[in-house]
Amino acid sequence: MHLEKHHHLNKQQMIEVEELVNNCLKTDGLSRELYLDNDMNLYENLDSFFLLYEQQQLISVLTIFQLNEREAEISGYTLPDKRRKGYFTTLLDAAEDELLDLSIYDMVFVVEPNSTSGKMAALSFGASYIKSEYLLRLKLEDYTKKYSEFLSNLKFIITPLTSKDIMQAADIHSEIFKTAFHESEELIQNILECDYMVCYVAKLDEELIGICNVNYGMEKASIFGYGVLPRFQGKGYGKGLINYVLRQLIKEKVGEVTLQVNSNSKKAMRIYNYLGFQIVSQYDYYDYKIELEE
16 A cells, blocks of 8 residues: 655546546445645645555545634545455544644544445544535526615625735634634635635625635636624625625626535525525534544
8 A cells, every 4th residue: 555645636646536536426326526625724734635545546535624723624535345444544544643733633524414434434433423514506597686776775895805804804704603813814815815716795884794705616616604794694785795796606607606504504594595506415524533642
């Protein structure tokens, strides 16, 4: 066996990983693809891709997605005929060492509900179920909602974030999503510096009240970090913000947009249903504590 860990994947490695994942998805009847970039990770020096080879064949892969300094999301796939032989455990051990070097002790395994092998693996490591999230999708050619005149009358302005508003954007992101200010600041900064991401902010009388981030792909995009300050919720600003972003995506010839939402977020689900989003799949999250060796 040969284990490699990488900060970035080159073109050939991406092809190998995609082939392995597609093999697993087809065999297991699953649909979740891996995100093969590290642009969203909080720590720039984090090695987030772990590859295990046997006689030059990629047999197992593990990825780390780290949005805050407390925990990291773990996803992985092993070829069907190579399972239950300890290969994924080898990758997990290496990932634990990487996270411990950064003083991160909590992992969260991301598993599709109908992934028997994924669920068994998470439970075998002592992980426990904590929540579910839905992946939602909207085909923009079907989107017909109109921008509210009421919001226009309130001088509700939405623009891409500029560097002069980074601190204010980080402040409202921290309040909305209950993250540490410096984590929100670093995330916002990373988005601004990324060529294929845009942070849209909503302003009311020059005060930032909402935020919505877009990650652009090939003819499709994903929305993340979308929310409005609690004291401005229930007034239509949230619908106005995401409505603007969706109409902007239509202008840019984007065909569809996806986002993830916590299954317990009833208020958010009502907004997405109103906009026409459909549930594509569900992901379950299992919490796992890294144990320090004596």
